Amino acid sequence: MQEDSLAHQRRRVFTRILFALSGAVWFSWIIYTIYAVYLPEIPVTWSIFALFLDGILIFLVPALLMLYPSRDPLSARRFTVSIWLTLVGVYWVFAPIYSYLSVNTNRGLTLWYMIPYAWEVPAVGGLFFLVVYLRFRSLSRRVARFEASDTRIKVEELRRALTFFPAFAGVLITLAAIVGYGPLGSLQFRIFGEAPWVEVVKNIATGTTMGLITGVLFFFLLNRVLEPWLAKLPPTKDAPPFPLRRKLGAIVGTMTVLSLLIFVPVAYKQGQAVLAEGVLDAMLISGTPRAVGPRGYTFTVSRTGTVISAHPKGFTVLSQERLEPDIAHALVRGAPIRTVSRRHDSRYVVAFPQGAVSLVATAYESDFLARLRPLLWASAAVAVVFGVIFAVLIVLFIRGVAGPLAELTEAVKRMSRSRRPIPVQARTGDEIEILSGEFTAMATQLRDYEEGLERKISERTAQLAQANEELREKSTVLERVLEDVKRIDEELAALNRAKSEFISMASHQLRTPLTAVKWYARILSNHGIKKLSPTQLRAYHHIVSANEHMIELVNALLNVSRIEMGTLAIEPVRSSLTHIIAQALDEARPLALQRGVHLTHGTLPKAELVVDPKLLQVVLSNLISNAVRYTPRGGKVSVDLAAKGTYVTIAVKDTGYGIPKREQAKVFTKFFRGSNVQEKEPQGTGLGLYLTKAVVERMGGKINFTSREGKGTTFSVSLPRSGVKPHPGIKGLLPMA
Amino acid sequence: MSKILVVEDDVALLEALETTLASEGFKVAKARDGEAGLTMVKKDKPDLILLDIVMPKMDGITMMEKLQEKPATKNIPIIFLTNLSDVETISKVVRQGMFDYLVKTEWDINELVALVKKRVKKK
Numbered sequence: 001m002q003e004d005s006l007a008h009q010r011r012r013v014f015t016r017i018l019f020a021l022s023g024a025v026w027f028s029w030i031i032y033t034i035y036a037v038y039l040p041e042i043p044v045t046w047s048i049f050a051l052f053l054d055g056i057l058i059f060l061v062p063a064l065l066m067l068y069p070s071r072d073p074l075s076a077r078r079f080t081v082s083i084w085l086t087l088v089g090v091y092w093v094f095a096p097i098y099s100y101l102s103v104n105t106n107r108g109l110t111l112w113y114m115i116p117y118a119w120e121v122p123a124v125g126g127l128f129f130l131v132v133y134l135r136f137r138s139l140s141r142r143v144a145r146f147e148a149s150d151t152r153i154k155v156e157e158l159r160r161a162l163t164f165f166p167a168f169a170g171v172l173i174t175l176a177a178i179v180g181y182g183p184l185g186s187l188q189f190r191i192f193g194e195a196p197w198v199e200v201v202k203n204i205a206t207g208t209t210m211g212l213i214t215g216v217l218f219f220f221l222l223n224r225v226l227e228p229w230l231a232k233l234p235p236t237k238d239a240p241p242f243p244l245r246r247k248l249g250a251i252v253g254t255m256t257v258l259s260l261l262i263f264v265p266v267a268y269k270q271g272q273a274v275l276a277e278g279v280l281d282a283m284l285i286s287g288t289p290r291a292v293g294p295r296g297y298t299f300t301v302s303r304t305g306t307v308i309s310a311h312p313k314g315f316t317v318l319s320q321e322r323l324e325p326d327i328a329h330a331l332v333r334g335a336p337i338r339t340v341s342r343r344h345d346s347r348y349v350v351a352f353p354q355g356a357v358s359l360v361a362t363a364y365e366s367d368f369l370a371r372l373r374p375l376l377w378a379s380a381a382v383a384v385v386f387g388v389i390f391a392v393l394i395v396l397f398i399r400g401v402a403g404p405l406a407e408l409t410e411a412v413k414r415m416s417r418s419r420r421p422i423p424v425q426a427r428t429g430d431e432i433e434i435l436s437g438e439f440t441a442m443a444t445q446l447r448d449y450e451e452g453l454e455r456k457i458s459e460r461t462a463q464l465a466q467a468n469e470e471l472r473e474k475s476t477v478l479e480r481v482l483e484d485v486k487r488i489d490e491e492l493a494a495l496n497r498a499k500s501e502f503i504s505m506a507s508h509q510l511r512t513p514l515t516a517v518k519w520y521a522r523i524l525s526n527h528g529i530k531k532l533s534p535t536q537l538r539a540y541h542h543i544v545s546a547n548e549h550m551i552e553l554v555n556a557l558l559n560v561s562r563i564e565m566g567t568l569a570i571e572p573v574r575s576s577l578t579h580i581i582a583q584a585l586d587e588a589r590p591l592a593l594q595r596g597v598h599l600t601h602g603t604l605p606k607a608e609l610v611v612d613p614k615l616l617q618v619v620l621s622n623l624i625s626n627a628v629r630y631t632p633r634g635g636k637v638s639v640d641l642a643a644k645g646t647y648v649t650i651a652v653k654d655t656g657y658g659i660p661k662r663e664q665a666k667v668f669t670k671f672f673r674g675s676n677v678q679e680k681e682p683q684g685t686g687l688g689l690y691l692t693k694a695v696v697e698r699m700g701g702k703i704n705f706t707s708r709e710g711k712g713t714t715f716s717v718s719l720p721r722s723g724v725k726p727h728p729g730i731k732g733l734l735p736m737a
Numbered sequence: 738m739s740k741i742l743v744v745e746d747d748v749a750l751l752e753a754l755e756t757t758l759a760s761e762g763f764k765v766a767k768a769r770d771g772e773a774g775l776t777m778v779k780k781d782k783p784d785l786i787l788l789d790i791v792m793p794k795m796d797g798i799t800m801m802e803k804l805q806e807k808p809a810t811k812n813i814p815i816i817f818l819t820n821l822s823d824v825e826t827i828s829k830v831v832r833q834g835m836f837d838y839l840v841k842t843e844w845d846i847n848e849l850v851a852l853v854k855k856r857v858k859k860k
Binding site: 508511512513514515516518519520522523526527551554555734735 | 750
């Protein structure tokens with residue numbers, strides 16, 4: 001989110017200025033350091049410290065830029081700026097101090113020499129700032145563009161540019177050093193000689209030139225080469241930048257710079273060592289003036305400043321006043337010091353007090369550096385070559401690994417989106433090739449598998465559809481069959497009803513003529529049965545009994561039809577079972593008496609039950625009369641009542657003929673008559689038990705029997721304690737014998 | 738001498754009843770359907786009616802209802818003689834024990850005559 005508030009804009013501008021300034025200072029510092037290598041008239045410790053700072057600047061800042069995981073470009077820049085600012089501040093603080101300390105002339109000249117140092121920095125810095133600002137305007141526009149678009153990704157690009165910077169910086173610095181020192185340095189020396197004011201001009205000129213060149217080169221490279229190159233890079237909207245490349249590039253740059261960094265102090269140290277060697281050498285031969293290099297020499301000086309002996313090659317110091325400032329300074333100090341003064345073409349002056357006299361030696365660094373220069377060049381070359389080789393290797397690696405990997409990644413992404421295998425073939429001859437080959441094979445397999453699966457699914461679906469069709473057909477057939485069955489069932493029911501109705505009607509019609517026979521038989525007997533002969537009498541009796549039988553049969557048939565047609569009414573009321581049983585027994589007593597059968601009952605507990613008393617009476621009468629009829633003279637019939645659990649059971653027990661075992665299953669069927677009683681008791685419809693069972697069951701009860709042929713039979717009727725449910729009907733039961 | 742009216746469509750039964758009742762000393766009138774029965778009642782009011790139910794032209798129950806309408810004939814005792822035994826018919830007929838309802842096949846004719854004697858006497 002970009003706030004375009006005024007404060008934010010001002011902050012941005014300020015940040016940019018600081019950015020530029022620090023960059024400029026950085027550059028001047030680097031150049032200065034390189035310079036110092038060649039003209040070592042500065043205290044060793046300070047120069048090492050300077051180099052250390054240099055290292056920080058060269059290595060640390062880009063490293064921080066590389067590593068700083070910032071989402072907000074502003075904060076990243078701020079961070080960079082603050083670091084640079086710290087270093088700038090350090091430089092600005094220490095540079096004058098350093099300048100002061102490096103001056104090795106008398107105090108009078110100290111101030112004079114301090115001013116150029118103080119001037120140099122702002123002068124060079126200012127020029128840098130100018131250059132930077134001029135160039136930065138276009139850069140700022142670019143940065144603004146970056147910020148306007150997809151910020152994060154564009155800043156990534158910027159960071160990328162900056163991380164490549166160390167590599168280019170290293171190259172630039174080397175170039176600058178080569179260009180700056182070589183021609184310009186010697187030119188300046190030749191033209192301007194040793195005058196102090198020349199020093200100032202020289203420094204300014206050198207610094208400016210160096211600054212300009214490096215600045216121009218840097219920004220030229222950044223804008224004309226780097227940026228177009230950056231612009232050519234693919235847009236990073238969809239695909240993230242491949243971190244591998246960037247990381248490796250940063251490593252390359254840093255390595256290059258590091259190698260330079262290593263070479264600088266090493267070279268310096270070498271120079272120092274060489275110089276020290278030369279000077280010390282001369283010093284060891286005390287008292288004898290000898291040459292130190294082509295221009296340096298040793299001599300002995302008294303405390304008053306009189307040169308005692310001098311090298312024949314060098315000039316003779318005659319008096320203290322004429323002693324060169326740095327020599328005089330060394331004498332004044334009275335202690336062995338090694339000072340480097342740039343004023344005198346990097347000359348070393350060493351003074352050793354030896355009692356009354358001091359031993360002085362001077363040596364010109366440049367004389368000794370002749371030996372050093374090739375070494376320096378070689379080191380620089382090695383560093384550069386090393387860097388280049390490394391860079392090439394990295395690039396090759398990038399191309400060999402990151403490239404194919406990126407391709408592979410792309411292909412995988414495309415495949416996952418389009419769901420079709422895209423063959424990837426990386427001809428790298430290594431694991432990546434294997435990986436891409438395997439991947440393609442796997443993708444192809446997956447596709448085949450998918451296709452196979454789809455095919456199977458469609459096959460199965462077709463099969464299922466067919467099976468479904470068949471099932472539907474079958475179910476249609478089944479439905480038709482069911483309809484037929486229903487129809488047949490209905491027809492059967494209708495048929496049954498018709499049958500029952502017919503029997504009912506026919507039986508009913510029979511009753512009138514049966515009544516007629518009954519009454520006329522009676523009339524006959526009324527009018528003189530005594531007049532009949534025995535044969536006539538017998539005939540008469542047969543007629544009467546046959547008629548009774550017929551009436552019974554018709555009644556029974558009518559009862560059957562009433563039950564089957566569901567017209568039998570069941571009207572349960574709370575009744576005394578004892579009473580009903582007693583009544584039934586009373587009814588049967590005349591018959592029992594006639595047959596000589598003893599009729600009895602067990603203890604009848606007082607029991608009440610919700611039953612239809614008429615129906616129950618008929619049932620019991622039927623059972624009792626059966627029992628009496630099918631028991632021989634002298635036998636016994638007893639009725640018992642028991643209440644057991646949820647049922648009340650009435651049992652009719654006789655000591656009669658029993659029912660043969662093989663016929664027991666048919667007892668309750670229509671027109672059943674036991675084979676062993678048909679002779680003894682011809683009268684019997686065979687419908688009694690069928691009706692009894694039907695009635696009992698209609699009342700919700702159960703009937704069963706136990707019988708042994710020749711011993712007797714017991715019929716048990718069980719009725720539910722909960723009572724008998726009513727059933728609507730229009731007819732009752734007709735009496736049966 | 739008591740007068741009995743027998744209303745019955747079956748000839749055999751009608752004759753049987755006439756013979757038996759006559760031999761017991763009753764005066765018997767006959768009718769073969771409800772209409773004829775009503776005519777006979779008008780002609781000569783009986784002391785008891787033996788009434789069949791299922792008859793052509795007019796059934797026994799309708800004849801009874803017709804007799805009930807007239808105060809003169811309202812109180813004639815009726816014994817229904819029928820082979821019908823459905824609850825509906827019975828309930829229509831048996832009112833407070835005023836009429837008897839006999840199922841023909843169950844009754845011996847002598848018993849029937851004894852009942853007639855009883856009912857007639859009660860008048």
